[in-house]
Amino acid sequence: MQTRLKIAIQKSGRLYDDSLSLLKDCGIDLKNGINKLKTEADNFPMEVFFLRDDDIPQYVEDAVADVGIVGENVIYEKNKKVTISEKLGFGKCRLSVAVGRSEVYQNCRHLENKKIATTYPVLVGKFLKENNLKAEIHEISGSVEIAPGIGLADAIVDLVSSGSTLFMNGLKEVETILHSEAVLIRHPQLGKPQQQILEKLLFRIRSVRKARHTKYILLNAPNEKLSEIISLLPGMKSPTVLPLAEPGWSSVHSVVNENDFWEIIEKLKGAGAQGILVVPIEKMIL
Ligand code: PRT
Ligand code: ZN
Secondary structure: OOOOEEEEEEOOOOOHHHHHHHHHHOOOOEOOOOOOOEEEEOOOOEEEEEEOHHHHHHHHHOOOOOEEEEEHHHHHHHOOOOEEEEEOOOOOEEEEEEEEOOOOOOOHHHHOOOEEEEOOHHHHHHHHHHOOOOOEEEEOOOOHHHOOOOOOOOEEEEEEOOOHHHHHOOEEEEEEEEEEOEEEEEOOOOOHHHHHHHHHHHHHHHHHHHHHOEEEEEEEEEHHHHHHHHHHOOOOOOOEEEEOOOOOEEEEEEEEEOOOHHHHHHHHHHOOOEEEEEEEOOOOOO
């Protein structure tokens, strides 16, 4: 029987859509029946398990799954023997301390002898120890943000992304314990066949992620401005330059990073570039 790489992803929740679209962009088509506990890929040696995110590190440690997609926050809280293979760039958030908005908070000494509500007792315990603080950790399983309002705690530690949950509950973020994003984790000792499939998967993931941050740019330039325009384009190597039907003009093709994009466009226009087209790149193989 053909070896398949067993991957665990979140069954539903914040990481579900991005995990599935990453696999899809990697050209991996899953068989119908996503509502089931597991499914297989049609065109890649992969089996997908749909699980609660909290259980994924354990499944990977036990080698029930070879790899998994989960938030770093869960990995560090669960403290399982798994290896992080690749950051995936989605599910970004931070684990932060928050207190009542009207409280004066100068530094973490503020938390001494206070009661902190959280669903992350391990990470909070570590933070307190590192800062030589004594505080009571009150572990709750959800709706942490209401704890100060109902007198259950003086402060909370919870995940924050936009900050609107804290704001709506009269809290303010005062300290960040951890920055987190979704990562691909793996069992520390994979068999050779699984290892080879993982290498293929990682190659595809890196190509997809690189392409997501990069745009393909095409423009027309008068020949006398070519060297100035080319000097503005970073490109993978040097840009492609093709003559246009109109004498004295060329077409220039290159790739630009999304972050530098607007600044470069301004400069290109200033240097005489015309008819600038910017198109998304689907995959980028380096
Ligand atoms: O059912 P299951 O156990 O699988 O899911 P879950 O409910 O435990 O997790 P889920 O789906 O909420 O989150 C999965 C992962 O997404 C987390 O482990 C993080 O790695 C990541 N992530 C990214 C977040 C957030 N952003 C986030 N904002 N997880 C939770 N939140 C919550 C936070 O707890 C708070 O309640 O969103 C609220 C704050 O959001 P803002 O935008 O108001 O600041
Ligand atoms: Zn969970």
